[in-house]
Amino acid sequence: MQPDAYLxxxxxxxxxxxxxxxxxxxxxxxxxxxxxEIRYDREYKGRTFEVGRSIIVxxxxxxxxxxxxxxxSTAFSWQTETGERVLVTGDVKDxxxxxxxxxxxxxxxxxDPYDPSCIFEDDLAGFSEALETGASFGAYAFGxxxxxxxxxxxxxxxxxxxxxxxxxxLTRELMKxxxxxxxxxxxxxxxxxxxxxxxxxxxxxxxxxxxxxxxxYPTIQLSDHLDFRGLMKMIEHVSPxxxxxxxxxxxxxSLLAHHLQECGLETTxxxxxxxxxR
Numbered sequence: 215m216q217p218d219a220y221l222x223x224x225x226x227x228x229x230x231x232x233x234x235x236x237x238x239x240x241x242x243x244x245x246x247x248x249x250x251e252i253r254y255d256r257e258y259k260g261r262t263f264e265v266g267r268s269i270i271v272x273x274x275x276x277x278x279x280x281x282x283x284x285x286x287s288t289a290f291s292w293q294t295e296t297g298e299r300v301l302v303t304g305d306v307k308d309x310x311x312x313x314x315x316x317x318x319x320x321x322x323x324x325x326d327p328y329d330p331s332c333i334f335e336d337d338l339a340g341f342s343e344a345l346e347t348g349a350s351f352g353a354y355a356f357g358x359x360x361x362x363x364x365x366x367x368x369x370x371x372x373x374x375x376x377x378x379x380x381x382x383x384l385t386r387e388l389m390k391x392x393x394x395x396x397x398x399x400x401x402x403x404x405x406x407x408x409x410x411x412x413x414x415x416x417x418x419x420x421x422x423x424x425x426x427x428x429x430x431y432p433t434i435q436l437s438d439h440l441d442f443r444g445l446m447k448m449i450e451h452v453s454p455x456x457x458x459x460x461x462x463x464x465x466x467x468s469l470l471a472h473h474l475q476e477c478g479l480e481t482t483x484x485x486x487x488x489x490x491x492r
Contacts, residue, residue: 235251375393
């Protein structure tokens with residue numbers, strides 16, 4: 215059986231864009247489709263749209279909303295035949311553009327209320343201080359690398375930024391003129407490269423842009439996701455009657471579902487549905 219459409223929220227493979235992009239039933243933003251092509255060196259076969267515009271899927275109007283997770287990342291909303299409003303988010307960094315809904319399907323990347331690492335704030339001051347010293351940064355090629363470049367430009371850095379091949383192609387394509395001058399690794403004072411290529415960067419002033427701690431490099435907290443408090447504010451903002459949480463694999467979705475149930479909101483997680491089906 216085939217669905218009416220594969221709604222691709224963004225171009226990270228853990229959201230199934232890697233395979234869905236090959237279907238003519240795929241639906242993705244212009245930027246997401248292009249990022250998929252660059253990342254996987256395959257032609258995107260589906261339909262595209264500009265984020266914020268509406269599309270028609272099997273006679274149903276589907277509205278699209280930016281989530282701030284990656285360039286082109288999208289949430290989708292529509293109304294059922296009986297008038298209920300459905301919102302599917304994918305990963306979220308900025309929830310302010312999301313509409314009210316009756317049924318919410320959302321991620322739980324940092325949804326564990328009992329894990330202190332799920333409560334954080336981005337260390338923009340630390341990033342700025344490191345940038346002033348001519349530091350280089352380790353960032354994943356799609357998403358984090360573009361955010362790092364955007365922050366560097368916003369903080370007044372006008373010089374060339376060195377990047378490894380995949381990061382360079384993605385950033386030039388997705389950011390266009392907003393990226394400013396870019397070059398190959400070590401072609402500028404500061405570099406933004408994938409973490410496993412940081413060893414290629416000259417100098418010792420290197421940081422990994424992440425919330426992880428299992429790394430040999432010093433880290434600067436910079437996430438493309440809402441933390442636990444942000445997820446709770448997002449849910450309050452969209453005011454659903456019922457919630458389904460999914461992603462990532464493991465316990466976080468079920469822990470968030472349990473917490474929301476305790477708060478009086480009817481919630482389930484994908485793993486609970488899978489157990490019931492089995």
